[in-house]
Amino acid sequence: MKGWMGKIKVLFLMGLVSLVLSACGKENLTALDPKGYGAEKSFDLIILPTVIMSFVLLIVMVLLTVALIKFRKKKGREDFIPKQVEGNHTLETVWTVIPILLLIIIAVPTVMYEFNLADEADAADSLNVEVTGNQYWWHFNYEGLDIQTSQDVYIPVGEKVYFNMLSSDVIHSFWVPTLAGKLDVNPENVNTFYIEAYEEGVYWGKCAEFCGPSHSLMDFKVVVVSQEEFDQWVADMQNFDPETVELDSEVAVEGRELFDQYNCMACHAIGSSPVAVGPNLTNFADRTKLAGVEEMTKDKLVEWIVNPELIKPGNKMTGAYPKINEEDAAKIAEYLMQLSPSEITIENADGGLK
Amino acid sequence: MSSATAQRNSFAAVLWDYLTTVDHKKIGKLYLYGGGFFFLLGGLEAVIIRIQLIKPENDFISAGLYNEMITMHGTTMIFFAAMPILLGLMNAVMPLQIGARDVAFPFVNALGFWLFLFGGIMLNVSWLTGAAPDAGWTAYAPLSTTSPGHGVDYYVLGLQISGAGTLMGGINFLVTIVNMRAPGMTYMRMPLFSWTTFVISVLILFAFPALTVGLFLLMFDRMFDSAFFDVALGGNSIIWQHLFWIFGHPEVYILILPAFGIFSEIFATFSKKRLFGYTAMVFATILIAFLGFMVWAHHMFTVGMGPVANSIFAVATMAIAVPTGIKIFNWLLTLWGGNITINSAMLWSLAFIPSFTIGGMTGIMVATSVADYQYHDTYFVIAHFHYVIVGGVVFGILAACHYWWPLMFNRILNEKLGKWAFWLFFIGFHLTFFIQHFLGLMGMPRRYWVFLEDQGLDLGNFISTIGAFFMTAGVIVFLYNAFYSWFKQGPAPQDPWDGRTLEWAVESPTPYYNFKQLPLVRGLDALWLEKMEGNGKLAPAEPVGDIHMPNGSILPFLISLGFFIAGFGFIYQTTSDLAYILLYGGMGMALVCMLIRSLKDDHGYHITKEELEKEAR
Numbered sequence A: 001m002k003g004w005m006g007k008i009k010v011l012f013l014m015g016l017v018s019l020v021l022s023a024c025g026k027e028n029l030t031a032l033d034p035k036g037y038g039a040e041k042s043f044d045l046i047i048l049p050t051v052i053m054s055f056v057l058l059i060v061m062v063l064l065t066v067a068l069i070k071f072r073k074k075k076g077r078e079d080f081i082p083k084q085v086e087g088n089h090t091l092e093t094v095w096t097v098i099p100i101l102l103l104i105i106i107a108v109p110t111v112m113y114e115f116n117l118a119d120e121a122d123a124a125d126s127l128n129v130e131v132t133g134n135q136y137w138w139h140f141n142y143e144g145l146d147i148q149t150s151q152d153v154y155i156p157v158g159e160k161v162y163f164n165m166l167s168s169d170v171i172h173s174f175w176v177p178t179l180a181g182k183l184d185v186n187p188e189n190v191n192t193f194y195i196e197a198y199e200e201g202v203y204w205g206k207c208a209e210f211c212g213p214s215h216s217l218m219d220f221k222v223v224v225v226s227q228e229e230f231d232q233w234v235a236d237m238q239n240f241d242p243e244t245v246e247l248d249s250e251v252a253v254e255g256r257e258l259f260d261q262y263n264c265m266a267c268h269a270i271g272s273s274p275v276a277v278g279p280n281l282t283n284f285a286d287r288t289k290l291a292g293v294e295e296m297t298k299d300k301l302v303e304w305i306v307n308p309e310l311i312k313p314g315n316k317m318t319g320a321y322p323k324i325n326e327e328d329a330a331k332i333a334e335y336l337m338q339l340s341p342s343e344i345t346i347e348n349a350d351g352g353l354k
Numbered sequence B: 001m002s003s004a005t006a007q008r009n010s011f012a013a014v015l016w017d018y019l020t021t022v023d024h025k026k027i028g029k030l031y032l033y034g035g036g037f038f039f040l041l042g043g044l045e046a047v048i049i050r051i052q053l054i055k056p057e058n059d060f061i062s063a064g065l066y067n068e069m070i071t072m073h074g075t076t077m078i079f080f081a082a083m084p085i086l087l088g089l090m091n092a093v094m095p096l097q098i099g100a101r102d103v104a105f106p107f108v109n110a111l112g113f114w115l116f117l118f119g120g121i122m123l124n125v126s127w128l129t130g131a132a133p134d135a136g137w138t139a140y141a142p143l144s145t146t147s148p149g150h151g152v153d154y155y156v157l158g159l160q161i162s163g164a165g166t167l168m169g170g171i172n173f174l175v176t177i178v179n180m181r182a183p184g185m186t187y188m189r190m191p192l193f194s195w196t197t198f199v200i201s202v203l204i205l206f207a208f209p210a211l212t213v214g215l216f217l218l219m220f221d222r223m224f225d226s227a228f229f230d231v232a233l234g235g236n237s238i239i240w241q242h243l244f245w246i247f248g249h250p251e252v253y254i255l256i257l258p259a260f261g262i263f264s265e266i267f268a269t270f271s272k273k274r275l276f277g278y279t280a281m282v283f284a285t286i287l288i289a290f291l292g293f294m295v296w297a298h299h300m301f302t303v304g305m306g307p308v309a310n311s312i313f314a315v316a317t318m319a320i321a322v323p324t325g326i327k328i329f330n331w332l333l334t335l336w337g338g339n340i341t342i343n344s345a346m347l348w349s350l351a352f353i354p355s356f357t358i359g360g361m362t363g364i365m366v367a368t369s370v371a372d373y374q375y376h377d378t379y380f381v382i383a384h385f386h387y388v389i390v391g392g393v394v395f396g397i398l399a400a401c402h403y404w405w406p407l408m409f410n411r412i413l414n415e416k417l418g419k420w421a422f423w424l425f426f427i428g429f430h431l432t433f434f435i436q437h438f439l440g441l442m443g444m445p446r447r448y449w450v451f452l453e454d455q456g457l458d459l460g461n462f463i464s465t466i467g468a469f470f471m472t473a474g475v476i477v478f479l480y481n482a483f484y485s486w487f488k489q490g491p492a493p494q495d496p497w498d499g500r501t502l503e504w505a506v507e508s509p510t511p512y513y514n515f516k517q518l519p520l521v522r523g524l525d526a527l528w529l530e531k532m533e534g535n536g537k538l539a540p541a542e543p544v545g546d547i548h549m550p551n552g553s554i555l556p557f558l559i560s561l562g563f564f565i566a567g568f569g570f571i572y573q574t575t576s577d578l579a580y581i582l583l584y585g586g587m588g589m590a591l592v593c594m595l596i597r598s599l600k601d602d603h604g605y606h607i608t609k610e611e612l613e614k615e616a617r
């Protein structure tokens, strides 16, 4: 009996610990505090089966505990031979029928929500963003707006924004837990779903399908701003001309030339351009994170330009450009850190990345 | 070799005996040794994974190595630990349970084992030759088709070779159970463990070919420039996922159903009660197996199959909970009203009930497709399947070890050590995996080499890693127990648990021909029946007569070795022409051995009546 009490205590304690933990999942990453339509629907269907199944678990636990207390071998009854019961039709019917009923309670809303989320009737009238999953970064092309970004995608609050996704290499999966469930990004077919964010903020996105060494570093952000701010951002991005960016130092101007010399242009576009072998750097200085995960500082940027392998193993930039020393890298960094075409940055999204 | 009386004890003789054996009991042990070894290897990989995740942005191992670890951990545990250990138990126990002298095809049985072993070795040789497979145990294309180096090639050939062995094993068990049940052992008198063996053999028969086909396509894509999964050339990568899961989902039932069988035996024995609702248990098993084939796409809810397909597969999956629930309640009612002994075997079985119920509960949760958009590919799923595979299959294997150890090794495992191992492992298990449900929902995808600082994932991962250490300690104590009992514990008596089924009716240690006279079975729980209503012994169904036995043979070993060598040929022919020597040499060796087997008649030998009577003093 002692063993059993111990076991229950352990279970109970663990339940408690995890409850506390669940309360403090990170607010822009957790699926347990949904702030978007899809995540909310999923959350409903996380709660419903949890409640129903906990009830079943409870019954099982009670039966098991009582059986063990009552029917454990007792002193003086060691040789007792219990009645050899074959079965009981009534009981067996009961525990066949009740689970069926419980499952129907779960299955009906599942099917309803499934169709509800797949509804694409509004797609034509909404903002459509073409998403490309690449090892190990994300590219976003605002359809019809002539805007390209990478890593951070800006969207307006309270609007359905459709994401049409395709992979350029292996399978990835687009997941912003706080806003919506995930959807795979396949190389053969465009998958579409929408995000409707309820609150402004910077939401953390992750690649959820195993895609290689830097799979765990393939993060992105969804920056949700107000409609006006979004319109402003769109205008700023559209008016941006890489040729006429005003640079505030000699070093930066030199950096711009070096960016060209080192063949960075072959992969990275600045301004709206179809070149997307590497991330589009138009609003690079406004990024939440360098390469999706690393702190956005000049030092880190220099480190990245000199040897990106140290930050993201297996990335597709390593070795694809002439060897560069820290000095030149620093100049390029100086230039890149000035690419900030819009007043609207992550700070506008409820204070930025938390 | 042919006579049991000619026992030599030198190491070489024992080795030769095991290399050539076709005895189901010895092959069972070989499976246990092989599977046990790979279990330790897979466990070591798991611990390395958990150490890497003990703190955020850890650099204990590199990203590439980490991906190899997770791939090898999954592949090893499923194909080379859980499966073979279960096949070993089936080999050791099932023929005795149904009153047979061996399996139907002893030679094929040995071949199945050696193919498994060489497949497992092949996979693990990759550690030594530079790169282990790194595309996950699911090897999704195009990641698997484009993974550089030879790692994934090893995966393909290792699994292909061992898969052939498993398929043979399945067919062998089927034929055995259909044809070789003792007189009176009707289907509806078969113990549940034999029933589950029967059902999973059917599953193997239908599920493994899907894997075989998938692996061949993958092999052609990687080694012979085909483009089945290459989108750019008109292929389709999603097909791999379908093929893999058409195999993969039944596979989880191939693992769990035998565990269900084991628990059914143990609960009945230690409650001193007949299994409650035997008929329902049998049909629930069959139903689970049947439905198991219709639900594979629930692994693919996020692939973008559309709401119709998702709904169908969600509902079909939920349906499996019904027969599973029936089983849980039947076990509870088996305990109810019994006279329950709690020993180590029983502890593992009792612990299975809540652990597996949690696994089933999260099973319903992940079957809820819309919610699965959140769970899929996160630690929630990791937690779910470890609750069913560890809480179900591993607990089942450990329970079976305690239960059948006297039968297999003629020793009773030490109770005190058994309990220590149990508590360490049990606590460690829940510590490791319970928290992972929450990690997943808090935004931690699976197969993440690092998680970032400041994302609220630190504590959960830390606790999980500590749990893994407890589990390790539990395994070490169990291992110690195995050696301890061998050297310190005396021989076990026959029928130490007051058993109910036929395997406990054979004398101890089990003679190599199992039954001098085949027993006459009069009902379910044949031995128990005789204890209650007869003289405690099974009546013989035949007079003492000559027993026909198969000869041992080295050919199964050599055939497997041939394929093993050829495997390296296939892997390296892409980079070196010299590899063709291995390829043709290995294939030649295997085929010649098969030819020898086909052309040379081997009628086995007979143990004569006189010999049998002499042996029985």
Ligand SMILES: [Cu+2]
Pocket: A133, A135, A136, A171, A172, A173, A207, A208, A209, A210, A211, A215, A218
């Ligand atoms: Cu990815």
